[in-house]
Amino acid sequence: MNILIIGKGGREHALGWKIASSPQSSRIYFLPGNGGTLSIGTNIDGDYNDFQFVKSTVERYKIDMVVIGPEDPISRGLSDYLSDTGAYVVAPSKNVAFLEASKIKAKRFMKKYHIPTADFDVFEDFDSALSYVQSRRRWPLVIKADGLCGGKGVEITRSYEEAQKVLTEFMINKKFGESSAKVVIEEYLKGYEFSVFAFLDGDKYTILGDAIDYKPVFDGDKGPNTGGMGSISPCVFLSQKMKQDVREKVIERTIRGLKSEGLYYKGFLYFGLMWTDKGPYVLEYNIRMGDPETQVLVLADERDWLYIFQHPSKFTGIWPAFKKTCVEVVLVSKGYPGKYQKGYEIHGLPSIKEAVLFHAGTRRENGKIITWGGRVLNVVACAEGLSEARKKVYKEVQKIYFDNIYYRKDIGEASRWKGIL
Ligand code: AMP
Ligand code: GLY
Numbered sequence: 001m002n003i004l005i006i007g008k009g010g011r012e013h014a015l016g017w018k019i020a021s022s023p024q025s026s027r028i029y030f031l032p033g034n035g036g037t038l039s040i041g042t043n044i045d046g047d048y049n050d051f052q053f054v055k056s057t058v059e060r061y062k063i064d065m066v067v068i069g070p071e072d073p074i075s076r077g078l079s080d081y082l083s084d085t086g087a088y089v090v091a092p093s094k095n096v097a098f099l100e101a102s103k104i105k106a107k108r109f110m111k112k113y114h115i116p117t118a119d120f121d122v123f124e125d126f127d128s129a130l131s132y133v134q135s136r137r138r139w140p141l142v143i144k145a146d147g148l149c150g151g152k153g154v155e156i157t158r159s160y161e162e163a164q165k166v167l168t169e170f171m172i173n174k175k176f177g178e179s180s181a182k183v184v185i186e187e188y189l190k191g192y193e194f195s196v197f198a199f200l201d202g203d204k205y206t207i208l209g210d211a212i213d214y215k216p217v218f219d220g221d222k223g224p225n226t227g228g229m230g231s232i233s234p235c236v237f238l239s240q241k242m243k244q245d246v247r248e249k250v251i252e253r254t255i256r257g258l259k260s261e262g263l264y265y266k267g268f269l270y271f272g273l274m275w276t277d278k279g280p281y282v283l284e285y286n287i288r289m290g291d292p293e294t295q296v297l298v299l300a301d302e303r304d305w306l307y308i309f310q311h312p313s314k315f316t317g318i319w320p321a322f323k324k325t326c327v328e329v330v331l332v333s334k335g336y337p338g339k340y341q342k343g344y345e346i347h348g349l350p351s352i353k354e355a356v357l358f359h360a361g362t363r364r365e366n367g368k369i370i371t372w373g374g375r376v377l378n379v380v381a382c383a384e385g386l387s388e389a390r391k392k393v394y395k396e397v398q399k400i401y402f403d404n405i406y407y408r409k410d411i412g413e414a415s416r417w418k419g420i421l
Contacts, residue, residue: 001026002062004087005033005041006048006078007069010330010360010378011291013037015067015305017358018298022306029061035369036359036377048073051081058085065090065309068267071148071288075101079267090309092200092267092287096258099269099285103144103153103184106285113257116249117282118142120186126171129183133163140188145170147179151227156188191276192420193283194235195293196246200265201312203255207247207319208268208308209301210235211293217337219410226337227375229330230411233296234322236386237275237420243319246273246280254285266312275420295358295378296326326382327389327412329397333361334404336374344371344403355381355396371402386412 003019003026005012013036016028020040028041031048044061046053049072058066066082068074068091075097079089098105110117123129133141143166145153153176157163170180197208211233217223238246250271258265270286270293289297298305301320308315333340342361346369349357358380361373377400381393390412397407414421 001064002029003027003065003067004029004031004058004061004063005037005067005069006031006054006073008032008034009069009291010358010375011289011294012069013040013358013360014295014298014378015069015289016040017356018305019067022304024304024306026306029057029063031057034359035362035364035372036357038364048078049076051076051078054078055082055085058082058087063087067091067309069288069291071097071100071286074267074287075148088309090267092265092269096263096265097287100287101148102146103284104146104182107184107186109257109261110282113253113260115253115257115282116278116280118186118189120184122182122184124182126167129167129171129185130164132185133157133160133167136160142186142188143167143170144184144186145176145180146182146184147176149176149179151225152176153180154225189274189276189281189283191274191281192237192417193272193274194238195290196251196271196273197289197293197297198251198269198271199308199312200255200267200269202264202266203259204313204316205251205255205269206308206312206315207251207317208305209233209297209320209322210238211290211296211300212236213290213293214408214411217332217408219408224337226332228290228292229332229408231290231292231296231328232386232389232412233293233300233326236325236414237417242275242280246271247317247319250280250282291360292328292330292375292378295380296328299356299380299382300324300326324382324384325386325389326380327386327393328378328380329393329407329411330360330375331377331379331397331400331402331405331407332375333371333373334406336406340374341404342371342373345369346371346377346400346402348400351399352379352396354392355379371404376402376405386414
């Protein structure tokens with residue numbers, strides 16, 4: 001079978017690795033891939049937002065299955081565009097992309113179908129948003145730009161002045177263009193964040209796993225948010241009862257809601273959740289897998305995902321049983337998520353024996369692997385328990401070096417969950 005994976009990050013390397021580890025044999029192509037995907041497949045140079053080029057690639061390489069990693073081509077309709085090629089596309093149609101691409105539509109959908117989510121209001125003009133925050137007595141408040149903002153469209157504001165500044169940036173200065181012209185303002189929720197990942201086919205769903213993501217750049221969750229500085233799977237605090245709540249109140253209500261709207265969903269669905277004292281609340285949906293969560297999930301879940309993609313109805317409702325805990329540390333270029341330098345040689349990769357390496361911003365040049373992005377490498381180690389996996393991954397991380405390397409030192413520290421464990 002010929003498989004094309006769209007994207008260039010650690011998530012796509014991990015999906016390719018998972019497919020390559022399936023007993024079914026396949027030839028894997030990446031568009032465009034990175035310095036690590038070359039070791040398991042063929043990189044095709046080009047722009048995946050050029051849909052005609054993607055279609056001609058599918059035809060040229062006789063692709064049987066296309067797996068789309070990032071949200072932008074999905075929300076622009078790549079899955080629909082490829083539907084007449086005969087290839088099986090693992091990604092949903094544009095008509096369900098609102099779940100990620102519009103916070104306003106996603107929140108209204110959740111409200112309509114009684115899916116627990118923070119109370120909210122929608123504002124389409126600056127003056128009414130401002131007078132709303134002026135009248136507020138309880139802080140913090142969460143301000144979310146409506147559209148896709150590359151993970152930067154959410155701000156937690158703790159005072160009227162802060163809220164005014166964010167609203168001005170979003171709605172007047174249009175920091176993210178039309179994506180931030182409208183906003184959702186919602187209640188701040190207290191609790192423990194985690195994510196659940198499913199593969200949907202209409203009303204059938206396979207849970208691929210659960211994970212915790214570390215978004216802020218510095219230890220102790222300080223500093224600006226990033227795409228993700230580390231991840232662990234499974235989520236350490238989820239009991240059977242909590243899983244049952246997530247299934248019933250979140251996943252199944254979402255599926256029933258989609259059906260009631262006459263929408264067919266096929267592909268990955270990512271639930272960004274907060275466990276509160278009232279149970280699970282949805283912070284966001286994503287119409288794709290997470291990055292860096294995919295990189296831990298492919299190791300924590302030992303099942304054959306290629307088989308799951310082909311037979312999505314076989315595992316409906318089952319939460320996978322995890323035999324191990326996996327911890328992932330993301331190595332980044334110092335300065336990320338702001339400005340950083342790239343082009344430095346990466347040393348020590350062949351000495352990694354007890355962890356799996358997924359490349360993100362890397363490139364192979366003249367036989368050397370060099371840094372080529374903000375998030376550079378993902379190092380994942382698994383063991384029977386969290387503390388053992390954590391020790392193992394940091395031991396391996398120390399063997400890798402490049403100029404301006406930076407990573408968080410507190411991924412998998414159990415003290416983070418002392419209130420819930
Ligand atoms: P989102 O893109 O909606 O997931 O928001 C990004 C991050 O902001 C989340 O991962 C949370 O850490 C935080 N966040 C979003 N909504 C809320 C909320 N209602 N209460 C507290 N934190 C939130
Ligand atoms: N790690 C967060 C995301 O993929 O959106």
